[in-house]
Amino acid sequence: MDSSTSTFSPERCANLHNQLLAKATEHSPDVQIEQTLSARFLDIAPEFTEVPSLDDLPLYRFLRLVNTTPPASNGGVDLLTPFTYQPDPRTFWTDRVSHEPSFVLLYGQNNGDSPIDGGIYVDILSYQAVWHSGNSPRFPPSDQWLPLEVILQKSLDAWTTGKFYWDAQEATIKVRNWTQHDVEQSIAAFHRLISSIELRMPSDENQVHSHHRLEPLDSQILEPFKISTFAVRFLSTANRPDFPFVAPGIRVFTPLLLDEIYGVEVPDSIRRTHWLGDEEDWPTLILPGVDSVPHNVDQSTNQNINAFDQNWGFGKFTVNRQSGLYIAPDTSNSDLVRLVASSGLCSACEFRSPCRWGPPRDPRLAEVFDHWTSLVEDGTWAVDANGVSTGHDWFTIHTSVAKIAPVV
Template identity: 80%
Template sequence: MDSSTLTFSPERCADLHNQLLAKATEHSLNIQIEQNLAPRFLDIAPEFAEVPSLDDMPLYRFLSLLHTTPPAVNGVVDLLTPFVYQPDPRTFWTDRVGHEPYFILLYGQNNGGSPVDGGIYLDIQSYKAVWHSGNSPRFPPPDQWLPLEVILQKSLDAWATGKFYWDVQEAAIKVRSWTDHDVEQSVAAFHRLVSSIELRMPFKGDEAHSHRRLEPLDAQTLAPFKMSAFATKFLTTANRPDFPFVAPGIRVFTPHLLDEIYGAEASESTRRTHWLGDEEDWPTLILPGIDSVPDDVGQSTNHDINSFDQSWGFGKFTVNRRSGLYIMPDIGNSDLVRLVAGSGLCSACEFQSPCRWGPPREPRLAEVFDHWTALVENGTWSVDANGVSTDHAWFTEYTFVAKPPPVL
């Protein structure tokens, strides 16, 4: 979907919303479906009834087509997806948007906080939308807003891939921490990265080097080490290249290197004894760096480096301070990543700007591999017979370039 060419269609957006509501309610018995959001909107904002040709106003047309379930006696509305509630005209204009009268909180967030503290906002002049949370006082600039259709389609896609599902025991719509689709995306993106590197490797004599792919790591080889289920699935599915470096100073595991790095980890290490995200979902090093982070990084004047050993820093979750690419799970997402540079900097794989279509998160593994492929293909990273030859210090020196953009 090319979001740059989409214009707001009340009919298309309403159809996507109604499909989402059907998914959210298909397992609920005796559920009542209404189509009265437009009159509920006029009850809250009666001044809109004076708008000439109200039926032609895009917002009103959109609201008049939406299906919803009735609010509870206490006024609480039901969920549309695991992340957002159904539209509630009473909360369209909140304190947050009081100074932005053309912004409405169309879908309030469901993240343990108040629904009116964030969610999906709609600009009723441009009809662009964006996810915005209470963590930031300012709305994103106009060029970061997306067609509402794109955001709704992303949620519908999550049903199609199994990311969203109906939990029979809890009788609620939930989010899976990872799916086979997530693994397939990550493996495909990794293979594209490897292929891009291979195409830029020097010839040997008159013949191009004939590359072969090595078998994935064996599950029995990984078994002695505490690794997240997603990381294990990725490492036992992705074919490995016959060269070591897939990013600056970032290598692919061999069985020997795996034992050398993980085998030296103490059984009582913080990484092994504390999980993040869902239960038994540990931070996991999947592509080791060539360096370990020095012990004196706390003296650095760079906050992103000296925080490594602070109580809130990532250092305690590394494997013996080893640099490299880590799976860094959170609740509901087991395929998020964190890159630890040899300097101790841990921000080189954060998004360049916040995620615009959903709750804030770190980049997914597939998104990072796609960005690394672009850095190979545009010549930012150099390649030699050992793979990517750019020095590992590049991640610290060119941190912003290393950050992937939030691409749909």
């Protein structure tokens, strides 16, 4: 076996798959579990029976070991996770990958589109895997693929943290928009960012500069404003630093600043009357910038800036065009973020490349804070007594550095 396949263990991956199936079916006492996937595979691709030492082929070994529920009368398969179906040999090879015969669609997607339009692909030459969506014509480069074991483990972790759960009313497995684990991750990452800034603050040679943390915002002062439930939990739980700037031109809310920004927002603003995810998932400013976005950004030659006020732009979801870090949820995640620079640029905190282990999404709050911490620690951002002293225009000038590399 060459070095590329030595990291793939059919046994470990099958074990993770079977744990996922057990989670997906534990509330269905009459469910039938079987190990027939390898036989179904050979029915679809009988030419593999001619492969010498077929039992030693890693893909076939995996298929022999995994559990599934029986296909429906029309051949359809059940869900394995809220995002993916169980393996279906009928869709292993599709028109989309006919030019890439080594790519197998092992787990078709469950996102309202056809399962064959995307999901988790496995390259049976390297035995690396990646989530690839049908709306992208090209597969990610090989260095962005991951071990299948890593992707399956992340799905199992989602059960552990409560992100995946059984909805008894709808009798299906679903995704929670946010969990206490998500809040704790975000708070821990925010506190690491604060600590990294404090460690780099100047101090008098004869005096050690000490810092203290301010109390979180009182949830009662957040009540008058349309603030997402996740954002309320974060803002009312995270301790604040005793300095204002935690990123270039990005401040921490004080009660006074909160009222100055949110208090003048009109009740029927688009932000307050629309939600991006589920109900009560309004776009929410959690760390305000120093300036508002001017009204002439539609004249910019930078498409990422002049899009601010377009129909598809994010400008209508801001608080009176205020720059800063926003919670911008989707239908599955309440802790996704969008950074609005005062230039009107809204792409500075996007991923540099698509998420490789699940459906496409924006970065989570904890992921942004972790990236910002690295920019403080490696000296990219300057620090003074007021916190990060690098100018706010850094996000517009150095957008490529501001973007986040997906970390497994």
